[in-house]
Amino acid sequence: MLEQRSRTAGSATAAGLIIKIAVLAVVAALAVWAALPLIAAEAWWGLALEAAVVAVLYYVYLQRRAIQLKYLVPGTLLLIAFQILPVILTIGTSFSNYGDGHRVDKEQAVEAIIAAGVQQTPGGATYLFAVGESSTGELTLLLTDQRDGSTWAGTEAGLTELDDATVDASGRVTAAPGYTVWDLAELNERQAELAELAVPTGDDSGIKVQGLSAFEGTSTRSYDEACDCIADAATGTVWYADNEEGSFLTEDGEPALVGWRVDIGADNYLDVLTDPDIRGPFLGIFTWNILFAAGSVLLTFAIGLGTAMALNKPSMRGTKVYRTLMILPYAMPSFAMLLVWAQMFNRDFGLVNDLFNLSVNWYGGTWSARAMVLIANTWLGWPYMFLICLGALQALPSDSLEAARIDGATGVTAFRKITLPLLLIALTPLLISSFAFNFNNFNAIELLSGGSPFRAGDAVGGTDLLITYAFRQAFGATTADYGFASAISVFIFLIVATMSAVMFRFTRNQEDVYS
Amino acid sequence: MRRRTLGITAVSAAALGAAAACGSDDGDSAGGETPEFSGELVIWADETRTPVLKEFVKNFEQEVGVKVTVEEHVETLREDYLTATEQGQGPDIVVGAHDWAGQYAGAGAVAPVTLTADQQAALNETAIKAFTVDGNVYGVPYALENLGLIRNTDLAPEAPATFEDLVAAGQAAGTDEVLMMEVSVNGNAYNAYPLFSSMGGYLFKDDGTGTLDPTDVGVDSPGGIAAFEKFAELGAAGVLKTTYDATNCTPFFVEGKTAFLISGPWALTDVQGAGLNYEVTAIPGFEGQGPAAPFLGVQGFYVSSKAKNAVFAQEFVSNYVLTEDLQLKLAEAGGRQPALTDAAEAYTTDNADAQGFAAAGENAVPMPNISAMDSVWEPFGRAQADAIDGASSGADAAKTAAQTIRDAVGA
Numbered sequence: 074m075l076e077q078r079s080r081t082a083g084s085a086t087a088a089g090l091i092i093k094i095a096v097l098a099v100v101a102a103l104a105v106w107a108a109l110p111l112i113a114a115e116a117w118w119g120l121a122l123e124a125a126v127v128a129v130l131y132y133v134y135l136q137r138r139a140i141q142l143k144y145l146v147p148g149t150l151l152l153i154a155f156q157i158l159p160v161i162l163t164i165g166t167s168f169s170n171y172g173d174g175h176r177v178d179k180e181q182a183v184e185a186i187i188a189a190g191v192q193q194t195p196g197g198a199t200y201l202f203a204v205g206e207s208s209t210g211e212l213t214l215l216l217t218d219q220r221d222g223s224t225w226a227g228t229e230a231g232l233t234e235l236d237d238a239t240v241d242a243s244g245r246v247t248a249a250p251g252y253t254v255w256d257l258a259e260l261n262e263r264q265a266e267l268a269e270l271a272v273p274t275g276d277d278s279g280i281k282v283q284g285l286s287a288f289e290g291t292s293t294r295s296y297d298e299a300c301d302c303i304a305d306a307a308t309g310t311v312w313y314a315d316n317e318e319g320s321f322l323t324e325d326g327e328p329a330l331v332g333w334r335v336d337i338g339a340d341n342y343l344d345v346l347t348d349p350d351i352r353g354p355f356l357g358i359f360t361w362n363i364l365f366a367a368g369s370v371l372l373t374f375a376i377g378l379g380t381a382m383a384l385n386k387p388s389m390r391g392t393k394v395y396r397t398l399m400i401l402p403y404a405m406p407s408f409a410m411l412l413v414w415a416q417m418f419n420r421d422f423g424l425v426n427d428l429f430n431l432s433v434n435w436y437g438g439t440w441s442a443r444a445m446v447l448i449a450n451t452w453l454g455w456p457y458m459f460l461i462c463l464g465a466l467q468a469l470p471s472d473s474l475e476a477a478r479i480d481g482a483t484g485v486t487a488f489r490k491i492t493l494p495l496l497l498i499a500l501t502p503l504l505i506s507s508f509a510f511n512f513n514n515f516n517a518i519e520l521l522s523g524g525s526p527f528r529a530g531d532a533v534g535g536t537d538l539l540i541t542y543a544f545r546q547a548f549g550a551t552t553a554d555y556g557f558a559s560a561i562s563v564f565i566f567l568i569v570a571t572m573s574a575v576m577f578r579f580t581r582n583q584e585d586v587y588s
Numbered sequence: 589m590r591r592r593t594l595g596i597t598a599v600s601a602a603a604l605g606a607a608a609a610c611g612s613d614d615g616d617s618a619g620g621e622t623p624e625f626s627g628e629l630v631i632w633a634d635e636t637r638t639p640v641l642k643e644f645v646k647n648f649e650q651e652v653g654v655k656v657t658v659e660e661h662v663e664t665l666r667e668d669y670l671t672a673t674e675q676g677q678g679p680d681i682v683v684g685a686h687d688w689a690g691q692y693a694g695a696g697a698v699a700p701v702t703l704t705a706d707q708q709a710a711l712n713e714t715a716i717k718a719f720t721v722d723g724n725v726y727g728v729p730y731a732l733e734n735l736g737l738i739r740n741t742d743l744a745p746e747a748p749a750t751f752e753d754l755v756a757a758g759q760a761a762g763t764d765e766v767l768m769m770e771v772s773v774n775g776n777a778y779n780a781y782p783l784f785s786s787m788g789g790y791l792f793k794d795d796g797t798g799t800l801d802p803t804d805v806g807v808d809s810p811g812g813i814a815a816f817e818k819f820a821e822l823g824a825a826g827v828l829k830t831t832y833d834a835t836n837c838t839p840f841f842v843e844g845k846t847a848f849l850i851s852g853p854w855a856l857t858d859v860q861g862a863g864l865n866y867e868v869t870a871i872p873g874f875e876g877q878g879p880a881a882p883f884l885g886v887q888g889f890y891v892s893s894k895a896k897n898a899v900f901a902q903e904f905v906s907n908y909v910l911t912e913d914l915q916l917k918l919a920e921a922g923g924r925q926p927a928l929t930d931a932a933e934a935y936t937t938d939n940a941d942a943q944g945f946a947a948a949g950e951n952a953v954p955m956p957n958i959s960a961m962d963s964v965w966e967p968f969g970r971a972q973a974d975a976i977d978g979a980s981s982g983a984d985a986a987k988t989a990a991q992t993i994r995d996a997v998g999a
Contacts, residue, residue, distance in 0.1 A: 173959060176674055176695040185696035185893060189724050199704045219704075257653060261899045283702055284902030290702070330722055331696045421831040436773040436830070437977055525773050527970045548667060 093134060100130055126150065160566065167341055167559035175319050175332045182333040183296050186303055186312070186321065189330060190294030194278050197289030200225070201245045202282060204260060204267065205252025212270050214280060215246040215254065216287060224249075227272035227280050245285075260285075277306065303329065341560035354533035354542075359568075362538045365447070366511040370504055372451040377458025378496070382488075385466045396463075403456030411520035414449040418521075436525045439535035446536050450517045454507070465499045466492075505576045509569055513540045539565045629656045629900045633683040634665045637887070640921040641683065648908050654900050666691075673697045673894055680895040681904060686718035686727060686886040689957040693721040698890045700724040701902070707910055715927040717798040718886040718954035727888035728905040729927035730915050735782060735852050735882040736948030737872070741865045743847035750875040751783070754848060755827055761847040766826070768840050769850040771976060772833035775969030778955075779850060780819070782880035785953070786873035787815035791964055792956055802960035802997050807968060808983075808990035816975045816982035818874065823976030830973045853923045853945055868944025884952035886927065925949075963996035 104127045111120045130150075133142045169175075177185070200216035205226070207213065214227035215235065222244050226235040239248040248254055255263070272280040274289050281290040293307035301314040303321055312321035312329045319335035320328040345351055380399060384392045402410065417424040418435040426432060435445045469492065477491045511517075518524060518541045524534030533542060539561060547558030633641050638660040645656035659679065661668050666688055672678040674697070682698075692698040703725060708716055715729035737754070739747060743761040748754035758766030770779045788811025793804035806812055822828040841849035842862040849855065850871055859866055871880040889905040891898070908914065912934070915926035919935045925946055926932045936942040955961070971989035974980045980988070 173691055173962075174694045176670065176697070181696050181893075185693075188893070189693070189700055189722060191700065191702075192723075193702050193704075257899075261654070261897050264899050281702070282899075284899060284904070284906050286903075286906070288702055288704065330694050332694075416835060419831050419833075419836075421829055422836060423831075434977070437979065523774065527774060527966070531970075553667075 097131065097134060100127060163559045163562050163566075166555055167557075167563050168336055168338060169334055169556045170319050170337045170340075171334050171556045171559075172554035174328075175334050177331065177333055179314070179316075179319075179333040182321070182331045183303065185331040186329050187292070187294045187296060190305060190307075191281055191290050191292045192307075193281075194274075194289045194291055197274075197278070199289075200280070200287045201243065201285065202280075202287040203246045204255040205246075205249055206255065207252055212266065213252060214270065214272055214282070214287065215249055215252065216280070217244045217246055219244070219286075229271060229273075231273055232280075337556070341557045342563075344557065345560055345564065354531070355539075358533055358537050358539055358542055361443070361536070362512060365443070365450075365536075365538065366508050366514075368447050369450050369454060369511040369514070370508050372447065373454035373458045373507070374462075374500075374504060376451065376455040377460075378462045380455075380459050381462035381466055385463060399459055400456050402452055403460075407453050407516060408520065410453060411449065411516060414452070415521050418445050418449075436522060439526060442522050442526050442534075442536045446517060446521050449521055450511070450514065453517070454511075457507075461500060461503055462496065465496050468499070469495055501580045502577070505573060505580065508576070509573055512538075512569055512572075513565065514538065515540050515544065519544070539568075629654050629681070629897050629904065630679040631656065631658045631681045631683065631889075632661050632665060632669060632679040633658060635660055635662050636922065637683055640918060643921075644914055644917060647914070648904060651908075652900065652903065654897070656904075670695055670697055673892055676894055678892050678894060680892055680897050680901040682890045682892065683887065684727075684890060685955075686715075686729065686888055687955045687957045687961060688890075689719050689721050689726045690959040690961070692890060693724070693726050694959055697893055698726050699893045699895070699898070699902075700726055701728055701891060701906055703728070703906060703910075707906070710910070710928055710930065712927050712929055712932065714884055714952070714954055715886045715888075718884065718957060719888055720798065721957060727890045728909045729886045729888040730909055730918055731887040731922060731924035732927055732932075732949065733852055733854075733885045733887070733924045734945060734949035734952045735779065735850055735871060736868045736945045737870065738841065738849040738851060738855060738859060739867050739869065740841065740844065740847045741867050743844065747867065747869040748872050750872050751786070751880070752875050754872055755822075755825075758827070758847050763844065763846050765832075765840060765846040767828075767848040767850065768832055768837040768846045769828065770832060770834055770837050771828055771830050771973065773830050773973060774966070775830070775971065775973035775976075777965050777968040777972065778883060780968070780972045782850070782871045782882045783818065783874075784812065784815040786877050786880040787811050787818055788878055789815040791968075792958070792960065794953075798954075800956050800958055800960075802958055805990050805993050805997070807964075807971075807993060808986045812990070813983045813986045816971065816986035818982070819972050819975040820978065820982035820985075823978060828976050830977050853941070856923060856941055868941050868948065870944075870948040870950065879951045881951040881953055882948060883955040884949060885955055887922075887924065888927070960993075960997045963993050967992035967996075 104123060107123055108120060111123065129146065133139070133146045199219045201219060202217070203215040205213045205215045211228070215238065216225040216227055216232070217223070217240060218225065222240075224235040224238040224240065224246055225232045226249070235246070235249060237250050238246045241247050246254065260267075267282060274280060277293070278289055278291040280287050281292075291307070294303055294305045296303050301316075303312045304310070310323055312323055314320075315322050316335065317337070318332070319337075320332040322328050345355060383389065384395055418426075420426060420432065420434045420436070423435075425435070433441055435441050473491055473495065474487065477487045482490060515538070518536055518538050522534070522536045524537040524541050524545070526536075527534045532545075543558045543561040543565065546561065547553055547555050629645075631641060631645070638658055641658045645658060648654075649656050665682070666684060669678055669682045669684070670692070674695075678697075689698070703711075703716070711729060712732060715732060716725060719725050719727040719729060737747075740761075743763060744757045746757070748757055755766055770776050789809060790806035790811070792800035792802055793806060794800055819828065823830075837849060837851065838855045838858050840846055841851075841855075842858055842864065844864075849859075856868075871882060873880040889909050891901045891905055895901040910928065912926075912928055912931045915928045915931040916934055918924075919926040919931065923941075925942060926935055932946070936946050956964075967989040971980075971985035975982045975985040
């Protein structure tokens with residue numbers, strides 16, 4: 074049976090075949106386009122992965138048996154790419170100290186610290202430079218002293234006076250006997266070779282190239298693999314590598330400017346769980362986070378349902394006009410609306426206080442700020458509830474309501490015993506997803522209150538959600554700490570996943586009751 | 589993210605001349621041919637500077653003969669650059685504020701730049717200090733900006749000599765508000781700093797050479813506490829309000845609701861557009877106290893530590909950026925004072941606004957570029973907001989902020 078179906082599906086119409094060929098051709102084109110940079114970067118694992126994905130796609134759409142796969146594969150690939158991969162990367166980051174001061178690997182950190190130790194020799198000469206290549210391929214710096222215009226040839230043996238050089242108007246050497254002088258393009262392309270050419274001018278000083286000029290400088294720092302340390306000969310400072318912290322430290326524990334990224338195990342998670350400075354606010358934010366999400370859902374649902382019931386009454390007139398007006402808050406971009414609301418709650422110049430003749434410092438108090446975000450979020454969210462409630466109300470079986478009426482249930486009783494339970498069967502999954510959305514409603518908080526009110530000394534504001542708190546840890550005004558922010562994100566992920574799972578189970582039980 | 593690229597199709601004969609001059613002696617005359625460069629110098633800048641830079645890189649393209657692309661990054665330039673550079677996909681040069689230097693150097697994302705003694709002498713000394721981290725210069729400055737006092741000369745004819753005079757004149761003007769200065773609900777350390785410094789407060793101790801000690805936090809020094817008490821006092825008097833924020837400061841001044849506005853050169857476009865009679869002067873200090881020193885913000889060019897065209901990038905920042913002509917043009921386009929002293933003189937001559945901001949910046953200190961500064965903004969701002977709102981006394985606010993900063997810095 075299955076085989077039969079697949080055969081009919083496989084030998085589709087000519088149009089279907091053309092579409093299939095076209096789509097697979099696009100896949101092939103995209104694959105080639107993506108492969109070129111991977112080859113250039115010698116990312117063989119990435120290339121293998123890409124080849125595997127393309128092979129899977131071709132296999133699935135060119136075979137005739139497994140029809141289900143044809144529907145599942147695109148969705149699964151996208152799910153892996155955009156959902157599962159980010160979660161895995163976030164979890165990976167949460168076990169590291171990735172953040173400001175720990176962004177690069179150790180090798181790059183060593184390079185940066187040593188580069189910072191290069192100083193121009195006081196009173197040393199500055200040069201315009203060109204590069205000359207001898208017939209045997211040896212490189213020589215052709216230098217023009219900017220003070221007196223004298224020309225020099227710099228090799229690994231040191232500087233020697235260069236005679237008979239041709240210079241241009243600025244004094245730069247353009248030709249010298251025995252050398253092929255590089256042009257700019259060659260210079261830019263082959264700068265890596267140049268970096269290996271050390272031209273000493275003294276015991277620890279040499280010619281340092283910078284751009285198209287050069288200067289006499291001293292490199293005072295060096296890395297010693299034996300002690301895994303960097304020593305500064307000029308100041309006598311020695312930084313020892315601390316491979317657990319990812320920093321070079323002096324004996325007094327002073328870190329060097331640049332650290333590197335290391336795996337720190339579960340430290341970020343332990344911080345969240347054990348540090349009272351973090352644990353306290355975490356519980357506080359968590360409680361408010363649930364309050365905010367639950368409050369937003371309840372308020373929007375109550376108002377949405379109320380207005381939907383009002384408009385659903387047969388005796389109601391002008392419903393079209395009302396409906397259009399009510400959709401407006403939902404139709405406008407919430408970004409702009411939230412910024413407008415933020416201005417309306419200004420204590421001295423805001424519309425809300427002006428209109429009601431109040432003097433509430435909305436942003437100042439914890440509960441006034443919470444009321445503020447709930448009010449604004451309710452305004453933005455209820456048209457959605459209104460829409461789905463109206464749809465669900467119109468789909469209610471009229472016989473149940475009529476039977477209730479015949480049995481004498483009217484008004485509140487009919488609503489409580491018949492309408493609401495019937496509605497909830499249809500709407501509970503939507504309410505749960507609305508809860509999950511508001512649990513992570515970053516925009517509403519960040520654009521409206523920014524987490525305020527903050528008391529001096531607190532890292533957490535009165536209206537902060539877990540997600541806004543995590544965001545500030547990672548990208549806020551304070552020093553970026555991606556590792557810690559990732560750990561918080563993983564917590565949020567676990568919390569939302571658990572709550573959603575529990576609630577969906579609850580819904581399933583509820584459906585069993587009513588069906 | 590919006591990105592624009594500049595397509596350069598033709599390179600002029602002058603460029604070829606320059607390229608040939610530095611070029612080979614193998615008899616191959618390059619005249620008339622476009623040099624084939626595999627590389628392309630890429631610069632990232634924010635939305636206000638990109639259009640200006642696009643004009644100016646053309647000269648460099650012609651002089652050196654390398655293609656230069658300026659890409660615009662809106663809002664998140666600072667972070668974008670770090671992330672991209674880590675991945676090896678960053679630009680050769682990034683244009684940014686000097687206070688990024690600490691973070692960038694700490695991340696190993698920028699390369700030190702060595703300026704010759706002559707070049708250093710030609711530049712504003714503070715501007716170089718601003719880009720110095722651990723004794724190395726990491727960026728080449730081109731423009732300076734600082735806060736000043738913008739005064740509606742119809743409402744307040746005389747420039748106030750002290751902050752007390754300012755308050756009195758603001759009240760006498762009979763306007764709704766005495767003074768507009770951005771505070772906002774979470775405070776604003778940048779705008780608060782002039783008044784803070786006038787009372788003798790400091791953020792980190794300066795060892796006298798411009799190097800700051802992140803372990804010596806001065807927010808709760810006697811001067812710092814006095815400053816926060818002033819904030820509380822001014823808040824109680826209704827001179828400073830946490831409801832003054834970025835959305836209403838300039839508009840209220842433009843609408844004549846106040847005689848005074850403490851703001852920077854960026855506010856002038858709106859003020860001029862309104863056709864007000866105004867003057868820019870220094871922010872006055874409190875009576876009997878020190879001058880009100882604003883933060884100096886310096887814009888400059890950083891060279892990436894992973895620049896693919898390091899030769900051209902270094903050449904661009906260390907020689908081309910430091911030409912008087914370029915700095916003058918950038919200044920005129922951006923309304924900021926050039927970092928080259930000669931260019932600054934040329935720019936401020938016959939420019940009353942520029943003179944006003946220059947006068948206001950006479951005592952300016954560079955905004956600290958050490959990464960410890962990242963831990964200052966929030967606590968300081970919130971303490972200022974608390975003091976102004978009366979949520980805590982000035983002294984308490986200062987002490988709490990100082991403690992939070994010390995905890996964060998690890999001092």
